[in-house]
Amino acid sequence: MTARTARPVVSATLARVALVLAVLVPFLVAGPGAGRASADDPLDPSPLSAAGSTPALSPVEASPVTVRLTSIAPQVLRAGEDLHISATVTNTTDDVLENPEVVVWFNRFRMFSRDEVAEWAARDLQDPAGQRSVSEPLDEPLGPRATRTVSIIVPAESVRLTDLPGLWGPRGLALEFRADRERLGMARTYVLWSTTDDEPPRVPVAVVVPFVGPPTAPVPRTAPESPEEPSPDPTPTDGTASAASAAVTAAATADEDLDDLTDEGGRLRRMLAAANVDESVTLVVDPSLLAAADSGSATAQRFAERLRTAIGNHETYALPWADPDVAAVQHADQGELLTVAVERTRSTEDLADANTLLWSADPGTPDAQTLAGVQVTRAAAMVTGPQQAQASSEALQTVATSSGDVTTIAPDALLTSLVTGGAGAQSTPASIAQRALADLAVVAHGAVPPAGVVIAGDRETAPGREALAAVVEALKSAPWTEAAPLSRVLAGDSTVPAQRAPLPTDGKNELGxxxxxxxxxxxxxxxxxxxxxxxxxxxxxxxxxxxxxxxxxxxxxxxxxxxxxxxxxxxxxxxRAEGLSIVETSDLNVIATTSDLRLTVRNDLTVPARAQLVVDPRKACLTVGDFETPVLDPGDTSITVPLEAHANCDVLVEVALVGPSGQDVAEPIAFSARLSPTIESVGTVVVAILLVLGLALGIARTVRRGQSARRGARTVAEADAPVNLPVLGGTPTDPVPEVSDDERARRLAEDEGAR
Incomplete structure (x- = not known):
């Protein structure tokens, strides 16, 4: 169809002069918002509300006719180009609408803020629509519940936007449906104007899609002694766990959920379809999802293959294994678990070389303790919840913590909602793309363009494929944006000052x-x-x-x-920390200085163990000699421990089985020992020592003193005695020489003289 112009065409020179004055005078007098207060076309009979008023009803709720934009070309309009618009109109009433026509309206004043862009989209059916440009009558009435496609061409001379440096950016565009000159429906969108002599700064825009599976748990084995791998597909009756096990239940439920998520229409399937609209889209993948899909149904396995293909074609970041709750782990001061999860990810074949990215589970900026997880894992950054646009819409932000500055990525809330279904029932891929370009044009017009803008939904929300494809294509067509991977944004410098981390807080249903x-x-x-x-x-x-x-x-x-x-x-x-034990022993009576203690270590594992038995008496009256602990083969191992008692006492003896680092690997035992070394053992040693000393002293004394005269006289006297003794009661057999009294007296005197 060929549209009719609303006003006769004047000469090109006069038209340009008039247009420049029409644009500049309101800016100088009333500012950029003056365009909203200007009168509409006289043909518009509808009463208009004041600019910026809040509509009581949304256009969809208030409109008898729904108008949806299906295409607008070119997306970025330049001087001398015609504007081609296509839309569908649907009569939601049971009445026939006579004399229908579609009218195009322009708000020719550039929007200076994202609030202005949002205000234009939020206007109600009867709110101002700008200046009337062209109209197109329909060939026949629109019947009840009928839908019709209309196409309108706005000639370049009817656009009447100024081609001067610095005036590029968004303008309001409205597509109105009338019947019998009454406004019954309207779709509001934007014209993106690009001037000839401008080279706007390009803002990198990264689209990030996370891939996370349902909650699950591997089924643990109940036999800790077995070094073999757990059953990859356990059942409640295979001996790996009881039927009531939470892990078995979780695994079974997760298999069913994964089938639904990866089947046609499932969240993961839709996410993958959306991610494949362009290679500039960045993927963030939990590697445990691939492992679960590999062991799942045929549907899940096909999804795993497609996801691996996408990983090869897109920039991909890895989440720590199983996507752990960073806030819960950090609030418990167990950052080592995050390190374990990262190392587990790096052990996989698919994501071994991928950079780590953390993803917050809570809205807003995480607290300092949670953000410290970025430093613990050496992640590239932490993605926070989508946040409302700031003055610069900066995605790359720095948060100051006690342990240093941490980089966060704040997705744009508005742009994210556009591609995840939050744009409203009347929105279409074409209108979503125009809205995204309008917001980004305002962002690029800022004094300092941001390092980048990020579009990223949460774990549970899949972007619409058609909407995302339209936005990415629009990013490529606009001179002030570029579709970029996330690394392009991370490589930039944040344009906003570092902010302080908020006070600690626990997230909803966070693990204690x-x-x-x-x-x-x-x-x-x-x-x-x-x-x-x-x-x-x-x-x-x-x-x-x-x-x-x-x-x-x-x-x-x-x-x-x-x-x-x-x-x-x-x-x-x-x-898993059980299987070795020390057999209990009864109390011990020690009655000798040295004795042996026999202890038994039991190994209930199926493999040998190498541990050290430690026997520790608590008093010095008992000591333990040297002994070696043999390899503890499965079964019972007897170990002989030498003991030495030093005194009578009662002592507590503790026995432990320790590993190479001194850690207990079995439950320690203790028993009492009563020491009573026998007195004979001690006395014999003492007496023997005394006898030896006495003998030595006697010999030495004899040698030193020699023989006395008295001892010699006695020897002579004894020599005179008879050699043979008589029989008991008889007389000596040898005669006894007689000695006179004088001789006897003389000998006695000699003896006394010798003394």
Whole structure:
């Protein structure tokens, strides 16, 4: 169709002069908002509300006829170009609408702020629409509930926008439906005007799509001694877990949910379709989603293949394994779990080289403790919840914390809502693209263009494929925007001052610090225990996945199920720290100085263990000799411990089994020992020592003094005695020589003289 112009065409020179005056005078006198207060075309009989008033009803609710923009070309209009508009009109009433026509209105004043852009879109049906440009009558009446497509061409001479430097940017455009000269419907959109001699700064705009699966949990094995991998597809009857296990229930539910999410119309399927509209779209992927899809149904496996293809074609960042709740982990001061999740991601084949990106689970800017997770994981940044546009609409922001500045990415709330279905029922991909370009033109017109703008929904909201495709295509066509990957935005410098982190706060349904700590402690106990095994990695296979699963942000939606899962996970992981024990022994009586103690260590594992038995008497009256702990093969191992008692006493003896780092790997035991070394043992030693000393002294004295005269006289006297003794009661056989009394007296005198 050929549109009719509303006014006769004057000469080109006069028209340009008049247009310049029409544009400049209101700016100089009344400012940029004066265009809204100007009178509408005299043919418009509708009463107009004041500019900026808040509509009582939305256009869709108030309009008997729905007008939807289907296309506008070119998206960015330049001097000398005709504007081609296509739309559909739908009669929502049961009446026949006579004498229908479509009228194009222009608000020719450039919009200077995003608030002005939003105010134009929010105007009601009867609010001012600017200046009438062209109209196009329909060939026949519009019947009840009927829909018709209309096309209008606005000739270049009817556009009447000034081609002067600095005047590029958005203007208001309205498409009105009339019947019998009464306004019954209207669609408001924007004309993006590009002047000839301007080169606007290009604002990088990154579209980011996260891929996160449903809440799930790997099924833990109940036999901690087995170093084999857990069953990849456990059932309630295969011995890996009871039918009532929270992990089994979660895994079964997750399989069903994953089928729905990856099937036609599912969230993940729609996200992947949206991401594939252009290679400039950035992906953020939880690697555990790929693992779950690989072991899922045929539908899930096909999705995994397509997602891997997309990863190869797009810039991709990796979330820590299982998308842990950064706020919950950091508030529990268990940042080591985030490091574990990042290392688990790097162990995968698909995302081993991808940079890490954290994604906040709460709206607004996270607190300082949560933001510290960026430093713990060395992530590129943390994506926060979409935030309302600031003066510069800067996505790249710096938040000051006690441990240093942290980079955050704040998606644009308005632009994000446009592509995720929040633009309203009357919106179309064409109108969404024009609105996005209008807002971004205002952003680019700022004194200091931002480092970038980011469009990113939350984990649960998929962008509309058609809307996103229209926006990305518009970004490529406008001279003030560029469709860029996220790294392009991160490479820039933020144009806003660093802000202080807000006060600490717990998010909705955030996992408590006590539960997070219990998971971390259970994991540490299991890892310490595994140090005594020859192949600790095989023994601990799957333990990190078990511990990280309950930390997933997705579990915030099911806090009761998560609580039971945490309890069972802690129990199962702690079972990995069991399997070695010291057999209890009765109290001991020691009755000798040295004795042996026999202890038994039991290994209930199926593999040998290398640990050290430590026997520790609590008093010095008992000491332990040197001994070696043999390799603890499965079963019972007897160990002989030498003891030495030093005094009579009662002593408590503690026995422990420790690993190479001195950690306990079995429950310690204790027993009492009564020491009573026998007195004979001690006395014999003392007497023997005294006898030896006495003998030595006697010999030495004899040698030193020699023989006395008295001892010699006695020897002579004894020599006179008879040699043979007589029989009992008889007389000596040898005769006894007789000695006279004088001789006897003389000998006695000699003896006394010798003395």
């Amino acid at each position: 610090a006590q539960s997070v700590t219990a998971l971390a402690d259970a994991r540490e106990d299991a890892r310490s225990f595994a140090e005594v095994l020859d192949d600790p990695e095989a023994y601990l296979a799957g333990i990190d996945d078990e511990v990280l699963a309950p930390l997933a942000v997705a579990w915030r939606a099911e806090p009761k199920t998560r609580a039971e899962l945490v309890r069972q996970t802690v129990q199962h992981v702690r079972e």
